[in-house]
Amino acid sequence: MELAHRLSLIEPSPTLAISARANELKAEGKDIVGFGAGEPDFDTPQHIKDAAIEAIKSGFTKYTPVSGIPELKKAIVQKFERDNGLTFAPNQILVSTGGKQVLYNFFLAVLNDGDEVVCPAPYWVSYKDIVSLAGGTIKLLHTSIELGFKITPHDLEKQITPRTKVFILNSPSNPTGATYTPKEIHSIAKVLEKYPDVLVLTDDIYEKLTYGVEFSNLATQSEVLRPRTIVVNGLSKAYAMTGWRLGYAGGPKEIISAMDMLQGQSTSNANSFAQKGGVAALNGDQNCVDEMRAVFEKRRDLAFSLLDNLKGVKVFKPQGAFYLFPDIADLKAAPGWEKLKQKTGESDTGKIFSKGLLDEKLVAVVPGSAFGYENGFRISYATSEVQIEKGLKRIRAFVEELWK
Numbered sequence: 001m002e003l004a005h006r007l008s009l010i011e012p013s014p015t016l017a018i019s020a021r022a023n024e025l026k027a028e029g030k031d032i033v034g035f036g037a038g039e040p041d042f043d044t045p046q047h048i049k050d051a052a053i054e055a056i057k058s059g060f061t062k063y064t065p066v067s068g069i070p071e072l073k074k075a076i077v078q079k080f081e082r083d084n085g086l087t088f089a090p091n092q093i094l095v096s097t098g099g100k101q102v103l104y105n106f107f108l109a110v111l112n113d114g115d116e117v118v119c120p121a122p123y124w125v126s127y128k129d130i131v132s133l134a135g136g137t138i139k140l141l142h143t144s145i146e147l148g149f150k151i152t153p154h155d156l157e158k159q160i161t162p163r164t165k166v167f168i169l170n171s172p173s174n175p176t177g178a179t180y181t182p183k184e185i186h187s188i189a190k191v192l193e194k195y196p197d198v199l200v201l202t203d204d205i206y207e208k209l210t211y212g213v214e215f216s217n218l219a220t221q222s223e224v225l226r227p228r229t230i231v232v233n234g235l236s237k238a239y240a241m242t243g244w245r246l247g248y249a250g251g252p253k254e255i256i257s258a259m260d261m262l263q264g265q266s267t268s269n270a271n272s273f274a275q276k277g278g279v280a281a282l283n284g285d286q287n288c289v290d291e292m293r294a295v296f297e298k299r300r301d302l303a304f305s306l307l308d309n310l311k312g313v314k315v316f317k318p319q320g321a322f323y324l325f326p327d328i329a330d331l332k333a334a335p336g337w338e339k340l341k342q343k344t345g346e347s348d349t350g351k352i353f354s355k356g357l358l359d360e361k362l363v364a365v366v367p368g369s370a371f372g373y374e375n376g377f378r379i380s381y382a383t384s385e386v387q388i389e390k391g392l393k394r395i396r397a398f399v400e401e402l403w404k
Contacts, residue, residue: 014367033387034383035365037382040292042295051279054276072278072279077090086250091253093250094248095246104133110165111134113135114136118164123140136165169202171202175325177322178319193224199255200225211296232249235247296322304324313330322381331353335403343356361397363398366378379391
C-alpha cells in the first residue's frame with residue numbers, strides 16, 4: 001500500500017519516542033530516570049477537577065460551539081486583558097484541543113506552498129513538521145549558548161525576504177528556557193513593524209513559568225503588530241492540565257474565523273467538560289500557579305548547580321519553562337567519544353550522547369537535533385528533586401568517564 005507523500009515531510013515526535021523507550025525499560029525493571037517529557041509532574045489543582053466533575057454530573061457532556069463555550073471565551077478575553085493588556089472580542093478567540101491544534105489551524109489557514117516561516121532555533125520539535133504539512137518552508141534563525149539562545153534584531157532582519165509569511169517567537173522557550181526581556185521583545189517588534197505583510201505568532205505556553213524576568217510578548221509591546229499577531233497559549237503547563245487538551249488563541253477576526261472553519265472540519269469543539277475546568281483554571285485562585293512556579297525555580301537552581309562546571313558541557317541558566325539545554329560540542333574532544341560513537345552507531349552528536357547515556361546510565365534525555373541544534377540535549381526538570389539529583393549525578397559520571 002502506498003501512503004501519502006506528505007508523510008515523508010515529517011518524523012515521529014522525538015520527545016514521545018524517548019519517553020516510550022524509557023517506559024519500556026522501566027517495564028523491564030530498569031531503574032530509569034526520565035528527563036524526556038515536557039509535562040508537569042503535579043496533579044491538576046482540585047478546584048479545576050471539581051469543576052469538570054460537576055459539569056459531567058450536571059450532564060454537560062454534549063457538543064459545544066466549535067470555537068469554545070461562551071463562558072470559557074469570556075474567561076480567556078479577561079485573561080488577555082488582565083495579564084497581557086490585550087483587548088479581544090469573543091469572535092477573536094478560538095479554543096482548541098491543545099495548543100498543538102491551534103498551531104495546525106493557524107498554519108493551514110495562512111500558508112500557501114512555498115511561504116517561509118522564520119523561526120529561532122533551537123525550536124519546539126513540532127513547528128517544522130506542522131509548517132511542512134501546511135505547505136510552508138521553515139527558515140531557521142540559529143542562536144548560540146554564548147548569546148543565551150536569543151536572536152538579535154539584526155539577525156532577524158537578515159532572514160526576512162519577500163517570501164516570509166510568518167515569524168514565530170516562543171518565549172519562554174522550549175527547549176532552552178530562554179526568556180526575552182520586555183526591552184528585547186520591543187527591539188524585535190521594531191524590526192517586524194517594517195514588514196507589514198509578515199504575520200506574527202507568539203507562543204506563550206510557558207508564560208506563567210518565568211524566573212526573575214518579566215513576561216512580555218510582541219503584541220503587548222507593539223500596537224502596530226497587534227492587528228497581525230496571533231497569541232497562542234494553553235492550560236497544560238501552568239495548571240498541570242496536559243491530558244485535558246485545552247489550547248487557545250487570540251488574534252485577528254479573519255484569521256480566527258478561518259481557523260474556526262478548519263477546526264469545524266476536523267475535531268469540532270474541544271472536550272465539553274474540560275472547557276468547564278478551563279473556566280475554573282482561568283477565573284479561580286492563581287496561588288496554585290505561583291506555588292508550582294516556585295517549585296520549578298527551585299528545581300532549576302538544583303539542576304543547574306549539578307551540571308555546572310562539568311568539563312565539555314556548557315550549561316545555560318534558563319529564565320523560564322522547565323528545561324535545561326546543555327551544549328556538548330566540546331565533548332567531541334574527549335578520549336572516550338569515538339568509542340561511544342562507534343558503540344551507539346550514531347553520527348549526530350546529541351544522539352550519540354543521548355543513546356549512550358540511556359544505555360549505560362539509564363537516563364533518558366532528548367537529543368538536540370530534535371530541536372534543530374545537534375550539539376546539545378534537553379533535560380526536563382519537571383520531576384522530583386530526588387530524581388533530578390539521581391539523574392544528573394549519573395550524567396556527571398557519564399561525562400567524566402568520557403574524559404578518562
